[in-house]
Ligand SMILES: NC(=O)C1=CN([C@@H]2O[C@H](COP(=O)(O)OP(=O)(O)OC[C@H]3O[C@@H](n4cnc5c(N)ncnc54)[C@H](OP(=O)(O)O)[C@@H]3O)[C@@H](O)[C@H]2O)C=CC1
């Protein structure tokens with residue numbers, strides 16, 4: 001049933017107030033109210049691009065429901081998949097990859113007329129379309145910084161996704177960060193770089209702060225400095241468009257502190273470890289099919 005659409009990768013685009021118009025009058029159900037659903041939905045609600053009254057979350061666990069009741073009591077949360085889906089225009093599947101077949105494999109007309117979006121790592125459009133029973137299906141790989149409007153998402157679409165559907169996806173993801181449309185063959189690599197990436201960066205911030213503590217700083221100050229350094233450096237790379245290697249060189253004075261540190265990082269294989277980590281994540285994403 002599924003056919004490849006042959007899309008060309010798009011360039012990253014900035015948020016746009018105009019595109020938010022496409023969000024209006026759509027009812028959205030999010031199936032699975034865990035970490036990524038929270039980041040996506042809370043980011044979109046905080047940005048005001050969708051109203052809590054137009055959203056439902058399907059979440060079976062008590063702890064999951066408690067989180068929503070405590071943090072976003074305005075969002076209706078329940079466990080009746082069928083009735084929430086029936087009332088929706090768009091459904092986001094935000095469950096673990098191995099739960100996708102259980103949720104998606106429903107009776108014949110269950111998904112009729114619904115735009116179905118999966119954020120599950122590794123689960124292909126072909127699998128999704130065959131479970132859903134139609135080809136109006138999108139695969140998105142978001143990331144957790146969506147929670148604070150600084151996400152990085154990529155998506156690919158199956159054959160029957162209309163221009164309006166794509167506009168909705170793009171505008172909603174743009175409201176919480178940057179977005180690119182990609183060929184499906186790139187989704188494993190996307191998952192490895194930006195989907196899993198926040199974990200690598202958190203590890204780096206934590207380790208930099210640990211180093212600061214070892215060197216005598218109070219923990220809170222070390223964490224604040226490490227966090228702002230990562231944030232500021234990422235902003236500088238994004239806003240100046242200068243190559244990170246050039247910006248790295250601009251910090252390293254001859255015979256200075258930075259080059260002493262860079263030598264240790266190279267000796268310990270940081271660069272290689274990060275490359276290997278991304279490759280391992282991409283391989284794991286391929287295995288999840
Ligand atoms: N976390 C991340 O950074 C990212 C995750 N993703 C993808 O997002 C998806 C969700 O990941 P994540 O949010 O981390 O996972 P979580 O475990 O935090 O969230 C999944 C939620 O779905 C619930 N759930 C389980 N079964 C059902 C069901 N039948 N119907 C409805 N809800 C159900 C789970 O409840 P319970 O706990 O009781 O099982 C849980 O609350 C995954 O497929 C992952 O690949 C994509 C990008 C980034």
Ligand SMILES: O=C(O)[C@@H]1CCC=N1
Pocket residue numbers: 121191195196
């Ligand atoms: O670890 C995972 O499988 C998910 C996908 C990307 C980020 N978290």
